[in-house]
Amino acid sequence: DAMVIQNPRYQVTQFGKPVTLSCSQTLNHNVMYWYQQKSSQAPKLLFHYYDKDFNNEADTPDNFQSRRPNTSFCFLDIRSPGLGDAAMYLCATSRPKGLGSTEAFFGQGTRLTVV
Amino acid sequence: AQKVTQAQTEISVVEKEDVTLDCVYETRDTTYYLFWYKQPPSGELVFLIRRNSFDEQNEISGRYSWNFQKSTSSFNFTITASQVVDSAVYFCALSEEGSGANSKLTFGKGITLSVRP
Numbered sequence: 001d002a003m004v005i006q007n008p009r010y011q012v013t014q015f016g017k018p019v020t021l022s023c024s025q026t027l028n029h030n031v032m033y034w035y036q037q038k039s040s041q042a043p044k045l046l047f048h049y050y051d052k053d054f055n056n057e058a059d060t061p062d063n064f065q066s067r068r069p070n071t072s073f074c075f076l077d078i079r080s081p082g083l084g085d086a087a088m089y090l091c092a093t094s095r096p097k098g099l100g101s102t103e104a105f106f107g108q109g110t111r112l113t114v115v
Numbered sequence: 116a117q118k119v120t121q122a123q124t125e126i127s128v129v130e131k132e133d134v135t136l137d138c139v140y141e142t143r144d145t146t147y148y149l150f151w152y153k154q155p156p157s158g159e160l161v162f163l164i165r166r167n168s169f170d171e172q173n174e175i176s177g178r179y180s181w182n183f184q185k186s187t188s189s190f191n192f193t194i195t196a197s198q199v200v201d202s203a204v205y206f207c208a209l210s211e212e213g214s215g216a217n218s219k220l221t222f223g224k225g226i227t228l229s230v231r232p
Contacts, residue, residue: 031217031218033217033219035220040225041224041225042206042222042223042224042225043160043206043220043222044222045219045220048217048219050217055217088158090158090160092160094217094218096217102148102165102210102218103150103162103165103218104150104160104162104218104220105162106152106160106161106162107159108157108158108159109158109159111158
């Protein structure tokens with residue numbers, strides 16, 4: 001059974017129209033991450049939550065926001081998508097360090113197309 | 116700052132050949148974690164292995180083996196007797212102890228492995 005679930009798998013949005021991607025987990029992990037992966041590139045961390053604490057990467061554009069209403073769910077909001085935001089968005093979870101294995105578990109990703 | 120280099124971009128082999136994927140890393144932390152992930156065409160990143168910086172033992176899991184050498188800052192991955200199902204993009208990644216309680220990953224650019232029948 002999938003442990004990190006992302007919906008939808010494919011999302012098409014219009015240039016400038018706000019879009020929300022969702023992620024849920026059944027692992028009860030404290031930490032949730034959002035990565036952006038553009039075509040043929042490595043995943044790049046946008047931000048992460050440790051419980052309710054939000055941690056933004058320094059180079060993440062303001063256009064990207066996130067919400068985590070509870071342990072299980074995390075959302076990625078793109079306020080005004082541009083053509084350059086077309087990418088695969090990957091959600092991941094992990095335990096905090098010091099609590100055993102810390103590998104990140106990834107969802108299947110949402111492929112975002114901006115038209 | 117941390118960095119992961121996967122110098123190979125694409126590798127093509129014939130089924131049953133052995134193949135080694137190279138990974139070189141840079142970090143200032145003395146404690147860090149190294150990972151390999153597989154990304155099949157479906158897109159999901161599948162965890163393969165984690166290695167702590169203080170554990171240089173090589174590991175074998177079925178057809179997969181990993182060679183961690185701190186002296187050369189390398190963490191290479193070998194697939195023995197490759198199969199078509201091994202075709203995927205393989206990422207090496209690094210997480211530093213200094214990054215806090217989370218496991219922020221810095222990825223290499225990935226290696227596209229194609230295994231032909």
